[in-house]
Amino acid sequence: MSNTVDIIMPESEEATDATVIGWFVSEGQAVEEHDPLLEVSTDKVTLEVAAPASGTLSKILVADNERIHPGHILGIISTGNHEPESTPEAKQSTHASATVPVSKTETGSTRLSPLVKRMVAENNLDVKKIKGSGRDGRITAKDVEAFLSIPRQSSPATGGDDFIPHTPMRRKISDHMVDSLLKTSPHVTSVFDMDMSTVIRHRQANRYAFQKRGGRLTITAYFLVATARALQKNPIVNSQWEEDGIRLMRDINIGIATALGSDGLIVPVVKRADRLSLMEASETLNGLVEAARQNRLTREDVQGG
Template sequence: MAVSVTLPALGESVTEGTVTRWLKAEGERVEADEPLLEVSTDKVDTEIPAPSAGVLTSIKVAEDETVEVGAELAVIDDGGAAPAEAPAPAAEPAPAAQPEPAPAPAAEAPAPAAPAPAAAAPAGGAEGTDVVLPALGESVTEGTVTRWLKEVGDSVEADEPLLEVSTDKVDTEIPAPTAGTLLEILVAEDETAEVGAKLAVIGAAGAAPAAAPAPAAPAPEPAKEAPAPQAPSAPAPQAATPEPVAPEPAPAAPAPAPAPAPAPAPAPAPAAAAPAAPAAPSIPAPSAPEAEGAYVTPLVRKLAAENGVDLATVKGTGVGGRIRKQDVVAAAEAAKAAAQVQAPAPAATAPKAAPQAVSPLRGQTVKMPRMRKVIGDNMMKALHGQAQLTSVVEVDVTKIMRLRAQAKEAFAQREGVKLSPMPFFVKAAVQALKAHPAINARINEDDNTITYFDVENVGIAVDAEKGLMTPVIKGAGDLNIAGIAKKTAELAGKVRSSKITPDEMSGATFTISNTGSRGALFDTIIVPPNQVAILGIGATVKRPVVINHPELGETIAVRDMTYVALSYDHRLVDGADAARYLTAVKEILEAGEFEVDLGL
């Protein structure tokens, strides 16, 4: 029976959608609820699942075409599923004949035995514990699988990170719900699934050997030898028991020989020891995947190749000695540090310019990551919806730098976190916000009202691997320097380890970005949506400055100076308001009255 695939309603105001990509081609087999195509609307980009299992017989709407809600997109024939999979023309009796008439045609028994495990491995009916996409926030309805941390056949522990998922709010890791073996992956990388969708199947630990032989090469090899006139000789090399077949494994031995290179070279030399030859390749065969493939994902291999890291020299810190991305990064950094230590010879040329490594992305065209697209959409929305401009002041932070140097060791021992200059800027910013409510506000465009917040929820811009993210310090106005430092370190650590939650990324009333952490003097930063201002902290540098000394009068001294920039929405904040706020921040920082917070 033919089943029609239609464009569902994707929101109250959504009336049409554009087909951006078909995930299946005509004639392919699809399972019920399996992602079938991607559709883009003016509100959301999402995947349309297959309404039933069957064969995709017809695609009605091509890619990049736009249709209205309810339009027919494709046709699935659920009656064509069984004959599509059956290898023989008699498809219907085939499944019933597999258990019963198997002993009758003894000559044909090895032929169906070969495709049987091959068909069982990729089938979508693996039994076990389902891994589903959990709810990641109130407004999060879907997520994109960015990376699988395990492969099919790998062993997983309960609560061990299994995959990484990206949403429009946060990037996070999904843990394994139970211990066992990863039997099946249903959603590939870069595919999007709705909350509650089935991502993978985890079976019992004993299922590991069953998944391993499925992709093995020896299974299809006898199928190729079966049509040859020497059909009985095909199973002979597998059993390796009959002696007359001993000369045939000899040519099979040179096949695995080039894979391990010099190791199997001495094995074919003693040709007389025929039984020893099949035993020798069976031992190095599993050892190679254990050392290279079983515990190393393709992503880790790619990262190692880009950084010139030899995986044989890397000790894995993951479960079962698995080499993770962090291990490769640490090995690359260690290699760079060793190279810098070993290269002090050209001391005269070192200060001139450090050699810049050529990026592997140079000259390539790649797909824009989902997180990058979300950031870009938010920035364009903010720029198009606000009247933004930036004001800058110069601040003398010499006293703060001296207080920090004096207190940082005791602070780290007492509080358990390092004391960076950032908490001082956050403290000064929130103190000034309490006196300048126009900076800590929101314009409600729906009803033309203004909300002046009575709490200071400060978003902290964090430079993460996947892009800029802004976790929120809730109630920052009620925290001291130690509280701000702890919360900043906690949130930044969660962002970089993909442990941040949507709740920790939402609710900001004001944002601070430390653009000087990478050496920038100041920046004209963009105000985030639903806020009216953002504060940018520039790099702190020592410069000669004219100061008014109480005894020497006006004199020149070396001071720690920084620029503080405020970008704001001119619809609510005037230039005078911005200047008054920046002056308040400047006065708090230059006064440097933080001795009580630091315990001095």
């Protein structure tokens, strides 16, 4: 005769709801106490729920992507010395798992959650290059996101932007930010002082040399180059939110708001600003601003920012 032990979603400090990412084991499989059973994601962290006892996972009560809360019963473990019954489904599952080819993104010693497997497959990643931060070095979705955010060189022939699928955590954060913006939080404006003395001295020392080459060295050109360098070092900022993920833009294109007097405002775009020297950035910027004020901008000049 065997007893049963409930697998319970642990309490957290914030008692927040979570989303089931995926189970590491299937019904009928033997588990050891403290083995990771499933991965869940709150709006702040991704965590693993461990087995409260050794035995057989006899019942899974929550499915992938299901919302759960602290104290929620996630599944049932049967304890005792009996072997799990060999059902046709279990036999089929065992046979299927034995015949599934192992891809280069997975090794026998690497246990990945369903979400991590999907992210690895969609981005054609080698898990051997990803450092895991989970229990026993297990790779989590957060680890994959961190790896994808590292700038990588792409072949000019392939081009295109990188794409990071949304995790349940990121979706929840997005929901909270929208709620905060529209419903709950008051809004303030922060103003920071910055020491521009070095920039001003550099401009004074070089503006006549720029004028001789037909350029006009403005403070905006410095901000343009500095912004491009910052985006190079922090590529996740140069991204676009989409329904299913975040698109990391290969090119750094920066819009420059340009006043048109009583006619309003327009935003021409400096393309691939990270590839421009200060002189090139100044020339490009001045050309776009002048074209804007003379109503000579093309559709291309205001797209892609």
